[in-house]
Amino acid sequence: MHPGVLFAxxxxxxxxxxxxxVKPLGTYIADVMExxxxxxxxxxxxxxxxxxxxxGVDAGEEMPWARYAIALVLxxxxxxxxxxxLQRLQGHLPLNPQQFAAVSPDSSFNTAVSFATNTNWxxxxxETTMGYLVQMAGLAVQNFLSAxxxxxVAIAMIRGFTRHGAAAIGNFWVxxxxxxxxxxxxxxxxxxxxxxxQGVIQNFAPYRQAxxxxxxxxxxxxxxxxxxxxxxxxxTNGGGFFNANSAHPYENPTPLSNLLEMLAIVAIPFxxxxxxxxxxxxxxxxxxxxxAMLILFVPLVxxxxxFEQRGNPLIAARGIDQRAGPAxxxxxxxxxxxxxxxxxxxxxxxxxxxxxxxxxxxxxxSMTPLGGFVPLFLIELGELAPGGVGTGxxxxxxxxxxxxxxxxxxxGRTPEYLxxxxxxxxxxxxxxxILTTPFLVLAGTAVAVATAAGRAGAANPGxxxxxxxxxAFSSAANNNGSAFAxxxxxxxxxxxxxxxxxFLGRYWPIVASLAVxxxxxxxxxxxxxxxxxxxxxxxxxxxxxxxxxxxxxxxYVPALALGPVVEHFMLAAAK
Amino acid sequence: MFLRLIRPAASLLVLMTALLGIAYPVVxxxxxxxxxPRAAGGSLIYGRTGTLVGSALIGQRFSEPKYFWGRPSATxxxxxxGLGSTGSNLGPLNPALLAEVGANVSAxxxxxxxxxxxxxxxxxxSSASGLDPExxxxxxxxxxxxxxxxxxxxxxxxxALIAAHRRGRLLGLFGEPRINVLELNLxxxxxx
Numbered sequence: 060m061h062p063g064v065l066f067a068x069x070x071x072x073x074x075x076x077x078x079x080x081v082k083p084l085g086t087y088i089a090d091v092m093e094x095x096x097x098x099x100x101x102x103x104x105x106x107x108x109x110x111x112x113x114x115g116v117d118a119g120e121e122m123p124w125a126r127y128a129i130a131l132v133l134x135x136x137x138x139x140x141x142x143x144x145l146q147r148l149q150g151h152l153p154l155n156p157q158q159f160a161a162v163s164p165d166s167s168f169n170t171a172v173s174f175a176t177n178t179n180w181x182x183x184x185x186e187t188t189m190g191y192l193v194q195m196a197g198l199a200v201q202n203f204l205s206a207x208x209x210x211x212v213a214i215a216m217i218r219g220f221t222r223h224g225a226a227a228i229g230n231f232w233v234x235x236x237x238x239x240x241x242x243x244x245x246x247x248x249x250x251x252x253x254x255x256x257q258g259v260i261q262n263f264a265p266y267r268q269a270x271x272x273x274x275x276x277x278x279x280x281x282x283x284x285x286x287x288x289x290x291x292x293x294x295t296n297g298g299g300f301f302n303a304n305s306a307h308p309y310e311n312p313t314p315l316s317n318l319l320e321m322l323a324i325v326a327i328p329f330x331x332x333x334x335x336x337x338x339x340x341x342x343x344x345x346x347x348x349x350x351a352m353l354i355l356f357v358p359l360v361x362x363x364x365x366f367e368q369r370g371n372p373l374i375a376a377r378g379i380d381q382r383a384g385p386a387x388x389x390x391x392x393x394x395x396x397x398x399x400x401x402x403x404x405x406x407x408x409x410x411x412x413x414x415x416x417x418x419x420x421x422x423x424x425s426m427t428p429l430g431g432f433v434p435l436f437l438i439e440l441g442e443l444a445p446g447g448v449g450t451g452x453x454x455x456x457x458x459x460x461x462x463x464x465x466x467x468x469x470x471g472r473t474p475e476y477l478x479x480x481x482x483x484x485x486x487x488x489x490x491x492x493i494l495t496t497p498f499l500v501l502a503g504t505a506v507a508v509a510t511a512a513g514r515a516g517a518a519n520p521g522x523x524x525x526x527x528x529x530x531a532f533s534s535a536a537n538n539n540g541s542a543f544a545x546x547x548x549x550x551x552x553x554x555x556x557x558x559x560x561x562f563l564g565r566y567w568p569i570v571a572s573l574a575v576x577x578x579x580x581x582x583x584x585x586x587x588x589x590x591x592x593x594x595x596x597x598x599x600x601x602x603x604x605x606x607x608x609x610x611x612x613x614x615y616v617p618a619l620a621l622g623p624v625v626e627h628f629m630l631a632a633a634k
Numbered sequence: 635m636f637l638r639l640i641r642p643a644a645s646l647l648v649l650m651t652a653l654l655g656i657a658y659p660v661v662x663x664x665x666x667x668x669x670x671p672r673a674a675g676g677s678l679i680y681g682r683t684g685t686l687v688g689s690a691l692i693g694q695r696f697s698e699p700k701y702f703w704g705r706p707s708a709t710x711x712x713x714x715x716g717l718g719s720t721g722s723n724l725g726p727l728n729p730a731l732l733a734e735v736g737a738n739v740s741a742x743x744x745x746x747x748x749x750x751x752x753x754x755x756x757x758x759x760s761s762a763s764g765l766d767p768e769x770x771x772x773x774x775x776x777x778x779x780x781x782x783x784x785x786x787x788x789x790x791x792x793x794a795l796i797a798a799h800r801r802g803r804l805l806g807l808f809g810e811p812r813i814n815v816l817e818l819n820l821x822x823x824x825x826x
């Protein structure tokens with residue numbers, strides 16, 4: 060079979076599986092987050108009540124947006140402090156069989172912010188830095204809680220549309236507890252065990268010493284990997300237990316584990332569009348968001364596959380066989396694993412950057428120029444196709460607000476969306492939201508390339524080195540966490556600068572989203588008239604995609620031209 | 635307002651850490667040990683004398699002509715360092731990448747000067763993890779004559795062993811055909 064046809068079939072099968080999951084999972088999330096009685100809520104009620112009683116939470120309290128936002132940021136900052144402390148105190152903590160010492164202050168800061176913000180940018184190498192307790196009680200806990208935080212913001216934003224004349228947008232503690240207990244924890248537990256069946260390790264043993272067939276010594280790392288791997292994908296976190304992340308055979312050993320990990324990455328973000336449609340009482344409103352996400356996603360996956368499968372002309376020029384066939388994947392295999400080849404690596408690279416995941420099963424730094432352009436561009440679009448857990452939905456809703464505003468300007472009517480007037484305050488907040496990350500990315504990259512400390516990090520010469528730096532700030536500010544990993548990022552400069560980018564890139568947009576939610580919830584519903592622009596059809600989908608591309612392309616084309624585009628032409632000319 | 639939020643924030647964090655950071659991984663570890671003990675422990679392979687030879691999932695370095703070699707590994711300080719999983723992270727235009735490919739080509743050609751087949755890309759490019767346990771069927775076929783000669787085996791015997799170790803795609807769609815290098819080499823050793 061032609062490799063392109065095989066890829067098309069694989070991609071269709073993958074998307075088919077995703078679409079099968081969207082409605083049941085989206086319905087389930089809506090039900091538990093709205094507290095609509097079902098089997099799970101009844102079973103969990105005693106645990107929930109106990110949690111609230113021990114924490115002094117009044118589950119009936121409704122929070123105005125500002126209190127919701129303060130509770131959220133406070134909870135996240137406290138979480139980061141705990142992760143920082145665990146790393147600094149590691150030498151004195153149990154469950155550290157390799158006796159790793161305390162992590163440096165700047166690296167601990169970077170990692171703490173990284174995991175609390177759902178970024179999971181990793182300047183450290185897991186198997187030689189983090190003991191099991193830090194991985195479990197520090198990093199994996201934040202994998203759950205940062206993803207739950209994203210769901211909270213998305214649900215609060217939906218309430219902005221569903222409530223009328225309301226002063227409050229929900230209770231952060233209740234939303235957090237429910238999304239963790241009923242959504243993330245059960246899914247992670249099931250996925251973890253399936254991953255173990257495939258070979259992902261799960262133990263507390265010390266590392267093993269093997270004497271290889273050719274009588275060399277090899278150390279085999281151990282640890283509670285599967286329990287962390289599952290939430291790493293489901294929560295679109297992406298922080299690997301090991302340095303090689305999901306390319307490591309102990310994290311992702313088979314084509315089946317890889318398929319399940321890719322599905323886990325995109326499942327909740329896509330399902331939340333259905334949750335949205337269901338909660339606003341018109342599921343078509345959710346399907347159009349999903350359609351816009353897929354229309355952005357699919358061509359970029361195909362682009363990545365195409366350029367990776369074409370391979371590296373400089374390697375072909377040495378007589379190396381890069382042709383795809385029944386006996387090999389062919390193509391650009393530098394930085395890729397045999398079991399994944401080109402197709403499963405390209406799809407994973409796109410899935411992990413179209414969400415805020417950032418797990419990798421191949422090394423993006425070694426992709427071809429335009430193959431590597433795809434993950435970089437998907438991140439820079441703002442991770443909304445389908446985006447991270449929760450973040451994808453609220454980012455898309457911000458672009459929907461921008462879209463109806465642009466449409467309103469064109470036809471000279473006050474813009475409205477789902478029965479809510481979009482006015483100056485919402486537009487200001489949407490602008491803050493949309494401009495925050497481009498500012499952080501471009502300013503951060505500019506500072507890095509203008510200073511010796513920044514330039515010192517680049518591992519590859521020329522345009523590719525620039526791409527490494529641009530990718531680092533794109534990834535940090537958009538809370539992705541993947542990297543062109545040749546960049547020597549474990550320096551004070553990068554630990555501090557990307558740490559700040561991650562923090563501001565996470566919480567500015569969250570606060571803006573919650574403020575929009577609060578403002579919308581307070582408004583009255585305006586009736587649908589003949590003059591109302593429908594937001595459930597093809598016209599709205601194109602408007603949405605147009606807004607996303609307009610902002611993304613206009614903002615990043617100059618920087619992208621200096622990186623992957625220049626490199627592409629250099630590669631073409633280098634033969 | 636801030637002080638009223640501190641208590642729920644701190645207590646929820648403690649409770650969630652106990653649940654998600656301790657109870658959850660401990661329960662999963664117990665269930666994994668009961669259901670899939672070999673996989674949970676690292677798919678370890680022991681020799682006849684009970685010594686640990688390695689893991690079926692973690693590639694190891696082979697350099698003797700009588701063994702199939704795995705993918706080039708970019709780990710440091712030595713290839714297939716289990717403590718340092720990494721790819722090369724070399725960009726496609728980087729002269730260092732082409733130097734590496736050139737060195738890998740020379741090593742393969744020197745070990746098998748009569749082999750006129752084009753070298754498959756998997757044998758000259760570094761894997762993502764540096765620990766790739768597998769090679770493609772083309773990578774194996776390229777080395778079959780060298781291994782057969784070094785072991786004084788018939789080529790057809792070696793090729794049959796390769797075929798027996800070949801794993802296909804999941805449902806014909808997902809992943810790539812591949813052969814586990816350590817398992818293939820251990821099977822070769824067992825032939826004698």
